[in-house]
Structure formats: C-alpha cells, structure tokens
Amino acid sequence: MTKPIDPHAGLRESATFDLFTQSQIRRAAETGIYDIRGFGAKRKLPHFDDLLFLGSSMSRYPLEGYREACNTSVTLGTRFAKKPLQLDIPIAIAGMSFGALSANAKESLGRGASTCGTYTTTGDGGMTPEERGHSKTLVYQYLPSRYGMNPDDLRKADAIEVVLGQGAKPGGGGMLLGQKVTERVAGMRTLPVGIDQRSACRHPDWTGPDDLAIKIEELREITDWQVPIFIKIGATRTYYDVKLAVKAGADVIVLDGMQGGTAATQEVFIEHVGIPTMAAIPQAVQALQEMGLHRKVQLVVSGGIRNGADVAKCLAMGADCVSIGTAALLALGCNSPKYSEEFRKIGSEAGYYDDYQDGKDPAGISTQDPELSSRLNPEEAGKRLSNFLSVMTMEAQVIARACGKNDVRHLEPEDLVALTMESSAMARVPLAGTNYIPGITDK
Amino acid sequence: MQTLDLTQHKTRQINQRLHEQKVECTEREWLIENAQGEHNLACGLDQNISVDIKGPVGYYCAGMNQKAHVTVYGHAGQGVAENMMSGSVRIKGDVSQSAGATAHGGLLVIEGNAGARCGIAMKGVDIVVKGNVGHMSCFLGQAGNLLVCGDAGDGLGDSLYEVQIFVRGKVEGLGADCIEKEMRAEHLETVKDLLNRSGIDADPNEFRRYGSARTLYHFNVANQSAY
Amino acid sequence: MCGIVSLYLKNPDWQNRLGELFEPMLISMTDRGPDSAGFAIYGDAVTDGQCKLTIRGEQDTDWQALAETLKKSFSVDWFNNANVGVFKCSTDQKTATAAVAKAAPELTVLSSGQSIEILKEIGLPENIAQHFKLSGMKGSHIIGHTRMATESAVTTLGSHPFSTGSDLCLVHNGSLSNHNSLRRDLIREGIVFHTENDSEVAAGYLNWRLNCGDTLEQALESALKALDGFYTFAIGTANGFAVLRDPISCKPAVLAETDDYVAMASEYQALRTLPNIEKAKLWEPEPAKIYVWQQSQAAFH
Numbered sequence: 018m019t020k021p022i023d024p025h026a027g028l029r030e031s032a033t034f035d036l037f038t039q040s041q042i043r044r045a046a047e048t049g050i051y052d053i054r055g056f057g058a059k060r061k062l063p064h065f066d067d068l069l070f071l072g073s074s075m076s077r078y079p080l081e082g083y084r085e086a087c088n089t090s091v092t093l094g095t096r097f098a099k100k101p102l103q104l105d106i107p108i109a110i111a112g113m114s115f116g117a118l119s120a121n122a123k124e125s126l127g128r129g130a131s132t133c134g135t136y137t138t139t140g141d142g143g144m145t146p147e148e149r150g151h152s153k154t155l156v157y158q159y160l161p162s163r164y165g166m167n168p169d170d171l172r173k174a175d176a177i178e179v180v181l182g183q184g185a186k187p188g189g190g191g192m193l194l195g196q197k198v199t200e201r202v203a204g205m206r207t208l209p210v211g212i213d214q215r216s217a218c219r220h221p222d223w224t225g226p227d228d229l230a231i232k233i234e235e236l237r238e239i240t241d242w243q244v245p246i247f248i249k250i251g252a253t254r255t256y257y258d259v260k261l262a263v264k265a266g267a268d269v270i271v272l273d274g275m276q277g278g279t280a281a282t283q284e285v286f287i288e289h290v291g292i293p294t295m296a297a298i299p300q301a302v303q304a305l306q307e308m309g310l311h312r313k314v315q316l317v318v319s320g321g322i323r324n325g326a327d328v329a330k331c332l333a334m335g336a337d338c339v340s341i342g343t344a345a346l347l348a349l350g351c352n353s354p355k356y357s358e359e360f361r362k363i364g365s366e367a368g369y370y371d372d373y374q375d376g377k378d379p380a381g382i383s384t385q386d387p388e389l390s391s392r393l394n395p396e397e398a399g400k401r402l403s404n405f406l407s408v409m410t411m412e413a414q415v416i417a418r419a420c421g422k423n424d425v426r427h428l429e430p431e432d433l434v435a436l437t438m439e440s441s442a443m444a445r446v447p448l449a450g451t452n453y454i455p456g457i458t459d460k
Numbered sequence: 461m462q463t464l465d466l467t468q469h470k471t472r473q474i475n476q477r478l479h480e481q482k483v484e485c486t487e488r489e490w491l492i493e494n495a496q497g498e499h500n501l502a503c504g505l506d507q508n509i510s511v512d513i514k515g516p517v518g519y520y521c522a523g524m525n526q527k528a529h530v531t532v533y534g535h536a537g538q539g540v541a542e543n544m545m546s547g548s549v550r551i552k553g554d555v556s557q558s559a560g561a562t563a564h565g566g567l568l569v570i571e572g573n574a575g576a577r578c579g580i581a582m583k584g585v586d587i588v589v590k591g592n593v594g595h596m597s598c599f600l601g602q603a604g605n606l607l608v609c610g611d612a613g614d615g616l617g618d619s620l621y622e623v624q625i626f627v628r629g630k631v632e633g634l635g636a637d638c639i640e641k642e643m644r645a646e647h648l649e650t651v652k653d654l655l656n657r658s659g660i661d662a663d664p665n666e667f668r669r670y671g672s673a674r675t676l677y678h679f680n681v682a683n684q685s686a687y
Numbered sequence: 688m689c690g691i692v693s694l695y696l697k698n699p700d701w702q703n704r705l706g707e708l709f710e711p712m713l714i715s716m717t718d719r720g721p722d723s724a725g726f727a728i729y730g731d732a733v734t735d736g737q738c739k740l741t742i743r744g745e746q747d748t749d750w751q752a753l754a755e756t757l758k759k760s761f762s763v764d765w766f767n768n769a770n771v772g773v774f775k776c777s778t779d780q781k782t783a784t785a786a787v788a789k790a791a792p793e794l795t796v797l798s799s800g801q802s803i804e805i806l807k808e809i810g811l812p813e814n815i816a817q818h819f820k821l822s823g824m825k826g827s828h829i830i831g832h833t834r835m836a837t838e839s840a841v842t843t844l845g846s847h848p849f850s851t852g853s854d855l856c857l858v859h860n861g862s863l864s865n866h867n868s869l870r871r872d873l874i875r876e877g878i879v880f881h882t883e884n885d886s887e888v889a890a891g892y893l894n895w896r897l898n899c900g901d902t903l904e905q906a907l908e909s910a911l912k913a914l915d916g917f918y919t920f921a922i923g924t925a926n927g928f929a930v931l932r933d934p935i936s937c938k939p940a941v942l943a944e945t946d947d948y949v950a951m952a953s954e955y956q957a958l959r960t961l962p963n964i965e966k967a968k969l970w971e972p973e974p975a976k977i978y979v980w981q982q983s984q985a986a987f988h
Contacts, residue, residue: 050679163562163581166543168504168524195678207564207583207602208621212677215619217600221580222520222539222558224917224937225862227688227719227835227953231499232539235520238475239504257838261688264721264835497955515965516955535969537955538939556939556971575971576936595936595974613973 041284051285053192055117055373055383057185057278057321057343062293064276064321065330067440068433069449072419080418087414088424090134091338093315094176094245094268097237101245101268102154102176104338105134106410107425108328110402111273111319111342112158112178112249114140116193116202117280117373118346119390120147121398122382125349127151128395129402133410138178138340141191141216143205144170151395156247159236161190162216164206168239176269177236178247179229181220181258184277184320187251187291191216192281196376199385226261233266247271252297252320253290259304269315271340272301276321278343280383281374294320295334296443299430302335312337325412332413333428334444348405349398350380461489471498478528481507495534502530505547522549525566541568544585550658557594560587563604569658576613579606582623588658596635598623607654609662620672626651628666637676641669688835689847689860690716690953691940693921693928694961695828695980698947702730706824711960712952713821713831714813719860719953720833723846724815725807727856727923730826732802738780741798741805742772742787743843748794756790757783769818771797773804780853795844795881800854802827802925807846830923832858839883849890852897854925859886860953861918861938869913889914893922907931907977919972921951927981936974943967949980 030036044052073079080087094101110130115123117140124147130137136154143165149155157174159166171177182188193202193214203210223232233246248262249271262270274294279287298318305311315337322328322339331339343351352360354367359379365372373383381392417425420432434449435441441448442455452458464474474492481487482505490511495501499518502511505528513521516534525544532540535553544563551559554572561577563585570578573591577599584603595613598606601623611629618635624647625638634640651664692712696702705728713724733739744750750765750772757763761778772794776783780799787796798805806819812833816822832847839845848856863869866885869892874880878891892913896906903924911934919938922929930951932940943950943958945967950958958964972978 053679163543163583166562167545167564168506168526168543171524209677212621213679217581219937221561221577221600222542225688226837227690227860228519228538228939230718231519235500235503235523238472238500239524241476241479242472254838261835261837496959499956516959516969518954518956535955554969554971556941557936573970576974594971 051283053194053281053374054284054287054371055278055280055282056287056371057276058288059371060288062276062321063295063437063439063443064293065295065327067436068295068330068444068446069436070326070329070333070416070420071432071434072416073421077421079421080423082415082418085418086423087417088426089410089414091315091426093317093338094247096245096268096310096314097242097266098176098245098268099243100175102136102156104136104154106406107332107338107413108133108322108406108409109135109156109317109338109340110137110345111277111340112138112140112156112180113342113346114142114191114193114280115145115148116140116142116197116206116385118382119384119393120145120201121390121393121395122346122349123148124151124395125393125398125402126345127155128399129345129348129406130154132399132403133406135406136175139174141193142202143167144173145205149173151399158249160216161218161220162206163221164208164216171236172240174240174244176245176247177240178249178271179233179236179267180249181262182249182251182253182273183279184251184273184275184291184294185279186282186286187253187275188218189282189286189290190218192374194281194374194376197374197385202385226265229262229265245269247317249273251275251277252292252294255292255297255300256304259301260308263305263308263310263314267314269317270301270305271317271319272297272336274318274320277319278346279373293443294318294322294331295440298331298334298336299443299445305335311335325409325414326416328409328413329416329425329428330433332425333432334430334446337426344405345402346382348402349382350393350401351378351382353380356380461491462487463491463493466492466494466496466498471500474501475503478502478505478507478509478511481505481509485509495532497537499537502528505530508547516553525549535572540570541566541585544568554591560585563587567657569660573610579604579623582606586654586657588654588660590658590660592629595632598625599635601625605650605654607651607667609660617670617672619676622672624650625670626654626667627670628662628668631668631670634670637673638670639673641671643667643669688719688837688862689858690719690833690957691858691860691919691921691951692716692831692833692953692957693829693858693923693930693951695928695949696947697945697949699827701947702827703825705730705826705829706821708948708961709824709829709831710816710822712950712957713816713833715957715959716833716953717812720835721811722836722841723807723809723834723843724812724832725805725846725848726821726829726831727798727803727805727848728824728826728829729802729804729854729923729925730824731804732925733775735801736779737775737777737801738783738799739801739804740774740776740780740783740787740796741803742774743795743797744770744772744791744793746770748772748791753787753791753794757786760786768806768820771806771819798850798856800925803850803854803856803923805848805850805856807832807848808843809841809846828923828928830856830858830921830928837862838885842882845882845884845887847886848923849884849887851890851894851922854923855893855897855903856923857886857890857893858921859889859918860940861933862916863889863914863918864916865914866916885916889918889920903929904977904979911975919953924979924981927979929980930972930978932972932974932976934975940972941969942972942978943969 245268275291356379495515503523576594592610617638
C-alpha cells in the first residue's frame with residue numbers, strides 16, 4: 018500500500034481531505050459515476066468490542082467447561098409454522114446470492130452449515146441445485162427482484178425470508194455488474210448476459226405492512242402453512258419496523274445492522290445509511306417485549322459478527338440467533354494472504370479486497386470466472402467454515418458458562434457492561450463499574 | 461365438476477383441496493362460488509385443472525400458478541397471477557395494480573382494464589389486456605409479451621429489458637429507455653398469435669411495438685439522469 | 688398503514704341506514720388496521736349561526752355540568768354517545784371551542800362544524816363500532832379508518848379521522864416522508880398539532896391551505912406538491928368527500944358507484960356487503976388525480 022511518510026519531512030495529511038478522500042474525488046471526477054464496491058462499512062463504528070461480560074466470582078457461580086452442559090440449540094419459527102427450524106447452534110449463514118458468489122462458494126457454505134446443524138440462506142437470483150443439495154436446512158429469500166423465484170423451489174425451502182432490506186443498504190436494491198452476469202447467472206435471472214443488473218428496492222406487488230400481511234398469507238397458502246416466514250430488515254427505524262413486521266405476521270425477524278456486507282452497492286450507501294448492529298438490537302428487543310412476543314417471534318441478528326464473543330453479546334442483548342456473511346466468506350478463504358500477489362496485480366491487497374462487483378476474486382469466491390472459482394474446493398472450504406462455526410459456538414459457550422448459564426440464551430443484558438458512553442447508550446447497558454446508562458438512568 | 465363455496469369453506473380449505481390435486485388429480489373441473497374479494501384464492505396450484513371463480517377476488521389470486529387454468533368472473537385485486545409459471549389466468553373484469561408481476565410463463569388475459577404497474581418485472585409471461593393499462597406498466601420488464609388493446613398510461617416500459625410491448629391505443633408516455641420499434645412481419649405474427657390465444661378479435665395491423673433502447677444496460681455517465 | 692372506507696349516499700332515502708351499511712365495511716378492514724379505528728359521520732346538521740362540537744371525555748364525564756356552564760354564554764343542545772359528547776351551540780365554532788377549553792380543559796374537541804361528528808378510539812374496529820353504536824347511526828356520508836400504527840403511538844388522538852377544519856376531516860393509508868419539517872413549518876403558520884402522526888400533518892396542511900382561502904381542490908393540488916411519500920387520502924367535507932392518491936400510487940384504493948351511493952375502500956372486501964355492489968361501476972382512482980363528490984354530483988378535476 019502507501020509508503021510510510023517520513024515524520025521529519027514536514028508533510029502533513031489533512032484529516033478532512035485525507036488521501037482516501039482525495040482519491041475518491043479524483044475517481045468521481047474522472048468517471049462521472051458513483052463508486053460501487055463490496056464488503057461492509059469500513060469506517061469505525063461503535064461495536065460489540067465496546068462491551069464486556071461480567072463473569073462469575075462470588076455472587077454468581079460458573080459452570081465447568083468439561084462436564085457441565087451449556088445448550089446452544091435454538092428453534093426458529095414457532096409462531097405459526099407447522100415445521101419450525103431446529104438448529105444445533107445459534108449461528109446461521111446469511112443470504113448471499115449465487116451470482117454474487119460462485120457456485121462452489123455457495124456449496125461450501127451449505128456444507129459448512131450442514132455439518133454444524135445450522136441453516137444457510139439463498140440470495141437474489143434464486144436457488145441452485147448445488148446449494149439445495151448441500152444444505153440440510155435452507156432458507157429461501159423472497160426479494161423485490163424475484164429473480165429465479167418459482168413455486169417449486171419455494172416448496173423445497175425450509176423457511177422463506179421476505180427481504181425488505183439489508184444492513185449495508187437499507188432502502189436500496191441489489192446490484193450485480195455485467196462481469197458477473199454470465200450465461201448461467203443471466204439464465205437464472207431471465208436477464209441478458211453481461212448487463213449491469215440493478216434490482217428493485219421495493220417489492221413489485223405490495224408496499225407497506227398492511228399489504229405485506231396479505232403477501233405473507235399468500236406465501237403460507239402456497240406452502241400449505243408448513244414453513245416459517247422470516248422478515249429481514251436493514252437496521253434504521255428498527256423499533257417501528259420490528260413492530261410492523263410482527264403485525265404483518267412474521268415468525269422470525271432478521272435484523273441486519275450497517276456493518277453487514279454486500280456484494281456490490283454504492284460506497285455512499287454502505288458508509289452512510291443505517292445504524293450499527295449494536296444500536297439496533299435493543300430497539301428490536303424492546304418492540305418484541307412490548308408486544309409480549311420476545312422469544313416467541315425469534316430475532317436473528319447479523320452485521321459484523323466475527324467471533325463467539327460477538328455471538329454471546331447479541332444473545333445477551335436479546336437475540337435468539339445470529340447470522341454471518343462476511344465472516345463466513347473469510348472462513349472460506351476470502352481475502353486470504355495465500356493470494357497476495359494476485360491481489361496486488363488487480364490493484365488491491367490481501368485483507369483489503371472489496372471489489373466483489375468485478376468478479377475477479379483471486380480466492381474464487383465472489384466470482385463467476387470458472388478458472389478462479391475452481392480454486393475453491395467446496396469440501397475443504399466447507400470444513401474451514403464448519404471449524405469456524407464450531408469455534409464461535411465454543412467461544413460463546415465459554416462465556417455463557419463463565420456467567421453461570423446452562424444455555425447460551427440465558428445470557429442477559431445485565432451480564433454486560435460498556436466501555437464507552439456511546440456503546441452504553443446504544444446497547445442500553447451500564448458503563449463499566451457504574452449503574453449509569455445515558456438516556457435511561459440518572460447517574 | 462366440484463363446487464366449493466366460500467360462504468361454507470375458508471380460503472385455506474379451498475386451496476388445500478386444490479393443492480391436493482397435484483398429488484392425485486381426482487377432478488379436472490372446479491367451481492368456486494362467492495369469492496367476495498377474498499385474498500390468495502387458487503394460489504400455488506400445480507395441476508392441469510380448470511378453476512372458475514365466481515365474484516370479485518382480492519389480492520394475489522392464482523399467484524405462482526403452474527399448469528392450471530383459472531377464470532375469474534369478476535374483478536381481481538392486486539397482483540393477480542403474480543409470478544405465474546405456466547397455465548393460464550383469465551379475468552373477466554378489471555384488475556388492480558401489479559397484475560402478472562414477475563410472472564415467468566403462461567398466459568394472463570384481462571378482459572377489462574388493468575391498473576398501475578401491469579406486468580412489472582415480468583419474466584416471460586404473455587399478458588393480454590383488452591382494455592387499458594395504468595401507469596408504469598411493464599416497469600423493469602425482463603421477458604415475455606405485453607399486448608394492450610386499449611391505451612397505456614404514463615411511463616410505459618420504464619427501465620425495460622427484453623419484453624415486447626404492443627399497444628393499439630394511445631400511449632400517454634414512454635418510460636426511461638423505452639422506445640417505439642418497427643413492426644415487422646414476425647411481430648405481426650406474435651400479435652396475431654396472442655390475440656388468437658386470448659380469443660380477442662382485433663386487427664394486428666393496428667398495434668404499435670415498443671421495446672428497450674438498451675441504453676441503460678450499463679452504468680454510464682451519459683445516463684446519470686436515469687439512475 | 689391502514690384501511691380506509693367511505694360511503695356517500697346519493698339516495699337521501701337511505702340516510703337512516705348509513706351506519707348499518709357502513710359498519711361491516713369498517714370491520715372488514717380489521718386486518719389492515721387492528722390498532723385503532725374511527726369514523727367521521729355527517730348529518731343532523733345545525734343551522735347557520737350555530738355549530739356542533741364532538742368532545743371526547745371519559746365514561747364518567749359530567750356532560751350535564753359542562754352544558755350548564757356553557758349555557759351561561761350561549762344556548763346548548765347536547766347528547767352523549769359513550770365517552771363522547773356532541774354539543775350543538777348557538778354560537779360560532781371559535782367561541783364554542785374556547786368556552787369548552789375554559790370550562791373543561793381536560794376534554795378534547797375531536798371535531799367542529801355544522802354537520803361532522805368524529806368518533807375514534809384505540810382497539811379493534813368491531814369494538815369501536817359497538818362502543819359508539821355505529822349501526823344505528825344516520826347521516827348523508829361517512830369516512831372511516833382502521834389503523835396499523837407505523838411510527839407514532841397507538842393513542843386515540845393518533846387515530847384517524849383527523850379534523851382539518853370546519854366540517855372537514857382526513858384519513859390516510861400510507862406513510863409520509865417529509866412530515867417532520869412540514870409540521871415545523873405549519874406550527875410557525877399557527878397550526879396546532881396534538882400528535883407525532885404523519886397523517887395529522889397532512890390534515891394540518893389542508894387546514895392551513897383552506898385558512899389561506901384555497902378551495903378544497905386548490906388545497907389538494909398544492910398538497911400533491913408539498914407532501915412527499917405514499918398516500919391514499921379520503922377527505923370528508925360538509926357536502927361530500929374527496930379521494931386523492933400520490934403520483935406513484937402504491938397504496939390501494941377502489942371506488943364503487945351506483946345510482947344510490949359512492950363508496951371508497953382500500954380493498955374490495957370492504958364493499959361486498961353494500962346493496963347492488965355486483966352492479967356498481969367499480970374502478971381504481973388514478974394517481975395524482977383529485978376526485979370529489981359533493982351534493983349528489985360527481986366532479987372530476
């Protein structure tokens with residue numbers, strides 16, 4: 018990347034017009050079109066790292082890790098569906114499309130998730146046979162574009178996720194640039210090969226929760242009321258959105274915070290729209306509690322979840338389950354240093370690569386190029402993902418046991434404290450060592 | 461013929477009966493009486509059966525239809541035959557907005573007028589409207605044919621991909637990237653075929669053809685106003 | 688996010704049946720709006736120089752005492768319906784409203800005019816219809832609403848219809864996107880708001896335009912420019928009602944007309960119990976087009 022600046026040379030980078038900002042201005046001036054990229058928000062946001070657990074000591078007693086069980090299983094969709102989802106771990110794989118990802122990447126996700134007894138999710142562009150075949154439990158997304166939507170696949174799904182928005186771009190539709198719209202991708206989406214595809218941001222046949230209630234009933238009718246209906250929202254006005262999703266008839270709420278990733282979206286959207294995951298969870302939980310439906314309508318949280326501590330913190334704040342996207346791709350091998358030289362060749366660097374929209378991913382994940390995607394062995398990558406999911410689960414259990422819980426979902430907000438005023442106010446847990454929560458308690 | 465009456469059965473029971481025909485078809489002819497604007501009637505069918513519905517229907521009637529032939533003797537609400545895959549749906553009256561939304565196949569015939577966004581994001585269906593269509597019809601249309609015997613509202617074919625639109629009456633306005641195109645012999649054949657299949661008597665020579673100019677297919681500085 | 692129902696009688700012989708015809712319409716929209724419901728009924732008009740106030744109190748409000756106090760300033764004829772009092776006063780609205788505010792500041796005036804009565808509460812539409820004995824009500828026309836609250840609280844004041852001035856009211860299905868800044872502007876113009884509700888801003892906007900001397904059509908024309916977001920409105924007037932949808936028109940609306948009535952609803956289901964509905968002319972209002980029916984004549988603008 019950039020060479021270190023000699024501190025004695027008297028050069029000073031502007032904090033306002035830093036080098037990245039300058040490059041963006043030059044880029045816009047040259048191209049006349051906004052920047053589109055993948056990955057999630059890169060700016061620093063208040064996040065789960067600003068929260069800490071209060072482990073057991075004298076007042077509470079911890080559980081022994083080797084002998085004493087700490088349950089991690091969770092059931093999603095108990096409100097209306099005949100067949101709720103039974104998961105062994107409270108960590109699932111978020112929706113990512115075939116198109117954005119290679120078929121091998123989708124298969125790897127299915128393999129990894131199935132090994133660990135959790136679900137994976139389709140994305141914009143329909144369900145592939147590889148994905149269905151390798152996912153024991155598969156959630157089928159119902160998106161505004163309805164690319165590849167068909168009733169046969171709908172009935173093959175274990176749950177249906179009606180997508181209203183995504184944390185990386187609440188209020189925006191998907192994008193897939195021409196490089197990735199190959200014959201197979203285009204065929205599944207009924208689009209001309211090689212075009213820059215812009216998905217709709219609003220569903221074509223309903224607008225608002227009153228109409229959504231009827232739409233959900235239609236989906237239930239088509240599937241004979243068998244499978245749960247999830248509603249996925251990007252985190253913004255979460256308190257109201259969750260209430261409305263519940264009124265519209267959701268079995269499960271999927272809440273995606275602004276750290277959530279994307280395959281291709283305007284940079285301005287990724288960095289400037291939405292609220293951090295940590296700030297959204299208490300709003301969702303409050304809405305569910307006020308309706309008397311917390312834990313009855315389950316809450317799945319996503320957006321920047323990286324390890325077992327993040328999982329435990331989400332559960333403590335009231336989520337029933339989390340889902341991961343970016344972290345799962347990293348586990349498969351996204352941005353791997355193994356391909357450092359190749360990243361450099363395309364003007365990036367291992368660890369920095371976010372041009373998912375270009376379809377040139379050396380790791381073979383966010384691409385439709387046959388040569389590149391053949392680099393990803395689904396069995397090996399699936400194994401890496403299942404390892405990662407196992408580690409996250411064990412980490413969450415370590416924390417739960419340390420807090421004296423025999424079930425990870427027995428973690429509570431009172432087990433948490435905050436390191437900063439921001440995180441205290443957003444997560445609604447006290448500043449460490451005090452009883453103070455800004456906006457809630459007096460001192 | 462099997463008759464089901466909505467004053468005696470709920471939508472759920474009726475749909476369940478119709479869905480069971482997929483596994484074993486015991487009856488080809490069905491009549492549903494007293495629809496009275498109920499939503500989600502005859503959605504998710506997957507068998508070569510004929511279903512006649514008496515009375516107006518609510519939202520998403522015959523949604524995601526496969527193989528079945530559904531006729532509504534009355535008006536239809538929002539999203540009739542949405543995401544249809546095959547078979548046919550005929551509405552004797554008017555339909556509300558988003559008729560045939562995202563439908564992949566089959567034939568949708570609307571004998572009355574259609575509301576806004578008729579054929580939005582359609583993906584291969586043939587839609588024939590005897591009357592008029594509302595604004596933004598065929599918005600983001602991807603594949604298939606939309607034939608309108610009456611007039612079309614503003615913004616017709618906005619951000620169109622590869623749908624062919626035929627309109628006999630006047631077009632209030634074309635949407636972004638939608639242009640009038642030449643009617644050649646093969647298009648006359650398409651129109652004739654659509655009219656024949658929908659049993660509508662009209663002169664194919666009176667229709668004009670509209671389609672995508674394909675200028676929005678790639679992000680380009682020249683198209684800034686359209687983003 | 689809600690259900691809208693309106694019924695306007697062209698046939699004056701049906702006025703005794705207005706409530707009976709309307710009640711099933713309102714109840715049928717429960718799924719669209721389970722949080723609260725309300726309606727504005729027009730009829731039993733007072734003569735010029737008089738006004739009629741609909742005042743919301745509690746079940747045990749002493750309406751007789753209020754009437755006695757008001758009678759010191761002007762003559763009053765009153766009755767109460769559940770927790771709402773309807774006061775016919777031999778003075779202008781401003782004087783009457785001020786007198787009520789002084790005599791009983793805890794009460795809320797829900798509507799004022801010569802004909803309008805607004806009745807609304809939180810709860811299921813069926814319960815609200817029963818609470819106010821809707822089925823027995825008489826009148827020339829009625830505008831109703833069932834609410835699924837979006838971004839503001841489920842309260843009686845946040846329920847629809849919203850009064851927009853003398854004999855005027857508004858109901859809304861949709862969601863406005865610029866109501867906060869518009870509310871601030873309108874407050875500076877002297878319009879008073881009681882809730883954080885977006886629909887109340889639409890009502891306040893019309894109120895303001897009408898105060899400025901606009902006709903109803905002019906006020907609605909300028910509302911099309913000023914209000915951003917999604918809406919289907921039904922507006923009750925002394926002599927009829929109006930319907931307006933935003934230019935994108937995503938929120939549903941269906942109109943039905945026969946020789947005897949004009950009805951409007953969010954869904955056909957709400958119309959199915961109306962007499963001769965199978966023979967009615969049925970259609971969807973077009974985007975950004977103002978429809979007005981007044982005194983048995985339909986006018987399109």
